[in-house]
Amino acid sequence: MMHANPEVTLLVAETGDRTIENTEWNSAGPAVVLQGLHKSYGPQTVLNGIDLTVTRGETLVVLGRSGTGKSVLLKLIIGLQKPDSGSIRVHGEEITSANIEEVNRIRKTMGFLFQHAALYDSLTVEENVAFPLRRHTKMTTSERGDRIQELLAGVGMEDALKKMPGDISGGMQKRVGLARALALEPAILLLDEPTAGLDPITSRAIDELILKLQEERDVASIVVTHDLLSAKLIADRIVLLHEGNAVMEGTFDELERSDDKFVAEFFKRDL
Amino acid sequence: MSDYTKAPSRWISQDVPQATSLIRSVFAALWSPVNGFLEWFGELGGFVWQVMRAAVRRPFEWRELIRQLDDIGSKSLPLVALAGGAIGAVLALESRYSLVRFGARSMLPAAIVFSIVHEMGPVVTGLVVSGRVGAGIGAELGSMKVTEQIDAIEASGVNPYKLLAFTRILACILMLPLLTLAADFCGVAAGWIADTLVDPISFHKFLHSGFAGTSFSDFLAPTFRTAAFGLIVGTIACFQGMRSQGGTQGVGRSATSSVVLSSLFVILADVILVKLILVFFP
Numbered sequence: 428m429m430h431a432n433p434e435v436t437l438l439v440a441e442t443g444d445r446t447i448e449n450t451e452w453n454s455a456g457p458a459v460v461l462q463g464l465h466k467s468y469g470p471q472t473v474l475n476g477i478d479l480t481v482t483r484g485e486t487l488v489v490l491g492r493s494g495t496g497k498s499v500l501l502k503l504i505i506g507l508q509k510p511d512s513g514s515i516r517v518h519g520e521e522i523t524s525a526n527i528e529e530v531n532r533i534r535k536t537m538g539f540l541f542q543h544a545a546l547y548d549s550l551t552v553e554e555n556v557a558f559p560l561r562r563h564t565k566m567t568t569s570e571r572g573d574r575i576q577e578l579l580a581g582v583g584m585e586d587a588l589k590k591m592p593g594d595i596s597g598g599m600q601k602r603v604g605l606a607r608a609l610a611l612e613p614a615i616l617l618l619d620e621p622t623a624g625l626d627p628i629t630s631r632a633i634d635e636l637i638l639k640l641q642e643e644r645d646v647a648s649i650v651v652t653h654d655l656l657s658a659k660l661i662a663d664r665i666v667l668l669h670e671g672n673a674v675m676e677g678t679f680d681e682l683e684r685s686d687d688k689f690v691a692e693f694f695k696r697d698l
Numbered sequence: 699m700s701d702y703t704k705a706p707s708r709w710i711s712q713d714v715p716q717a718t719s720l721i722r723s724v725f726a727a728l729w730s731p732v733n734g735f736l737e738w739f740g741e742l743g744g745f746v747w748q749v750m751r752a753a754v755r756r757p758f759e760w761r762e763l764i765r766q767l768d769d770i771g772s773k774s775l776p777l778v779a780l781a782g783g784a785i786g787a788v789l790a791l792e793s794r795y796s797l798v799r800f801g802a803r804s805m806l807p808a809a810i811v812f813s814i815v816h817e818m819g820p821v822v823t824g825l826v827v828s829g830r831v832g833a834g835i836g837a838e839l840g841s842m843k844v845t846e847q848i849d850a851i852e853a854s855g856v857n858p859y860k861l862l863a864f865t866r867i868l869a870c871i872l873m874l875p876l877l878t879l880a881a882d883f884c885g886v887a888a889g890w891i892a893d894t895l896v897d898p899i900s901f902h903k904f905l906h907s908g909f910a911g912t913s914f915s916d917f918l919a920p921t922f923r924t925a926a927f928g929l930i931v932g933t934i935a936c937f938q939g940m941r942s943q944g945g946t947q948g949v950g951r952s953a954t955s956s957v958v959l960s961s962l963f964v965i966l967a968d969v970i971l972v973k974l975i976l977v978f979f980p
Contacts, residue, residue: 507849527857528755534855541853545846559854562757607854 456519457482458615458647459504464513466499473499475671476513483614484645486637488658490693491668497651498542500668501617504649505539506530517615535563538608542619542651544600546592552579552603553588559610578606581636583629598625605633609640616640616648622657634660655694667693745859745937749867752860759865766869770831774877781826782881785818786810786888794893804907807899810889811908816920819882821968824927826881827874828960832935835866836956839939840949848940863936870932874924882921919979923971927964934960 457480464477473496481487489497502508504515506522515522517533525533546555556575560566566574579585582602592600601624608616616637622630634657640646641661652658658665659679667675667682667690675682675690683694793809839862842848851858890904935956942952 502849505853507852527751531855531857534853537853539850539853541846541850543846545850547847547850548841548845558856562854562856611854 457516458485458518459649460514460516461500461504462514462516464500464503464515465511466496466503466508467511472671474503474510477668477671477673479666479673481615481647481649483647484641485663486641486648486650486661488662488665489649489651489668490653490655490658490665492693493653495668496671497668498619501539501619501649501651505534505537505617535559535611536613537615537617538611538613540601540604540608540616540618540621542623544592544597544604546600546603546607548592550592551588552584552590552592552595555592555603556607556610559607563611574610575606578609579603581609582606583632598629601625602629602633605636612644614646616646616650618648618650618652620652620654621650622652622654630654630657631660633657637661741941742933742937745863745940746933748859749863749933749936752857753864753868755857755860759861762861762865763869766865767873769834770827770866770869771873771876774827774830774873775880777830778823778826778877778881779884781822782814782819782884783888785822785881786814786885787892789813789818789885790889790892794896803897806893807890807904807908808910810893811886811905812912812916814885814889815882815912815917817972819885820878820920820924820927821964823874823878823881824924824931824964824968825961827870827877827927828931828935828964829957831870832931832956832960833953835932835935836939836942837949837953839863839936840942840952843940843942844945844948858940863940866936867929867932870928871925872928874928874931875921878921878924915979919975923968923975926967926971930963930967931960934963 459479459481461477461479464474465472466474477500479487489500491497499508503510504517504522506515506525510523513523518536520529520533522530522533546552547558550558553575556578557571560571560574564571575588576585579588582605584599584602584606587595587599587603592603595603601621605618605621608618618637621633621637625633637648637650638661641648648661650658650661662679665677665679665682666673669689675685675687677685682690685691685694789810790806793813794803794806797803797806797809839848842862848858848862851861886905886908887901890899890901893899893904894901938952938956938959942948944951
């Protein structure tokens with residue numbers, strides 16, 4: 428298998444008493460690098476030359492009005508959609524030109540939380556979280572059970588193991604979706620509105636979980652959100668998308684103090 | 699005089715663009731469905747290529763295949779058996795009248811067996827499965843597509859063409875011949891019941907008379923041609939489901955188009971395969 432980055436090696440990582448077949452990236456370089464990313468749907472240009480870099484252990488928050496291509500940006504990074512032009516490098520590997528096997532290998536190092544959770548509605552909560560573990564790890568049934576319990580406890584859903592996604596609220600589905608995204612201990616987290624539809628207490632718990640992952644496991648996170656309070660808590664850096672362009676990039680404080688009319692308008696809500 | 703000489707040239711100059719525009723709109727109206735049909739075929743070809751590529755790569759989705767064999771096979775069995783039985787009974791009642799009229803009463807078991815095994819059993823099974831399974835697969839995958847569940851499968855590094863499409867298509871291919879045998883059996887049995895109620899005859903004698911003069915190839919080719927029906931039903935239903943768009947309406951459209959297109963292609967394939975079977979198994 429060819430690697431764009433010669434330092435990249437595939438190995439089986441031992442995690443406590445579990446064996447997770449995962450990809451360990453021996454790279455000090457950035458986790459995600461986007462260059463000149465363009466994406467259009469018919470006549471509508473959604474992304475018009477986006478350049479972004481996310482380093483390991485960094486949390487980048489993407490803000491912007493609805494329909495400005497924030498979710499599309501995440502789907503491009505995980506290879507669910509192809510850009511019209513531009514480069515996407517994940518762990519140093521170009522994914523726009525990679526074949527499906529290479530993309531799938533890289534995907535195993537990423538956790539994706541969908542805007543509406545996208546839980547498998549014919550599977551229970553437990554089976555949803557078990558889905559990536561069954562396919563990509565060599566865990567025994569009891570090890571997998573422990574891991575599922577641990578993941579669901581992390582998002583406060585340990586009592587919903589046997590419930591079907593249709594029997595729990597949208598906010599609870601989101602939390603299960605987050606547990607599923609974290610199942611393979613990803614190096615990169617792509618979170619599409621992780622706190623939307625959650626009560627303030629759960630929202631703060633999710634924010635703390637993201638911060639904990641960043642601190643303890645050096646996880647690089649790209650978080651799309653409309654929740655400015657959450658952005659303030661978790662963001663190392665914020666990028667503001669408007670009409671397909673990254674109009675401003677900086678810390679929360681820098682953007683909040685900006686004189687730019689659009690940025691000021693965006694941040695004028697009281698926090 | 700000058701008005702008369704100028705008038706036609708003005709009319710012509712106005713009519714020419716109108717005629718061109720009319721031709722263009724007629725051409726566009728005719729081209730649009732042809733273009734749509736060609737596009738659909740092109741996308742279907744791309745889908746089949748993706749499924750074939752996924753099919754030869756490890757790991758194989760045994761668990762999902764077994765689930766689909768149960769869903770497509772065992773759960774279609776009652777409906778297929780009922781349809782086969784109904785066809786057999788109707789065939790016995792209708793044929794009996796004609797054969798008795800022409801003094802060929804003794805040919806009734808052979809007529810029933812031959813009709814069911816050669817044509818009615820395979821076609822009825824193909825159409826019943828395209829209705830039940832085609833709609834089910836189209837709606838299930840369509841719903842998964844619009845709720846981003848297929849994206850979620852892909853995002854977790856699993857190939858949905860292998861997990862969702864190949865397993866369903868293979869299950870359809872494997873189960874259709876078995877379901878056809880069940881439909882054939884129920885058809886022949888119901889034909890015997892309908893016959894024996896009017897003119898008592900033992901089942902053994904009915905079968906002996908029905909299968910006299912038939913060879914193994916008489917069963918083999920018609921039964922196994924339903925594997926092609928399975929390929930058609932599975933492929934079209936998965937394709938229509940996985941390209942579903944536009945919320946619940948889109949799911950409904952996928953389910954409907956899965957049934958309509960797979961039934962249509964089953965009938966077309968039947969015509970072609972019957973001709974081929976007659977050529978290769980005369």
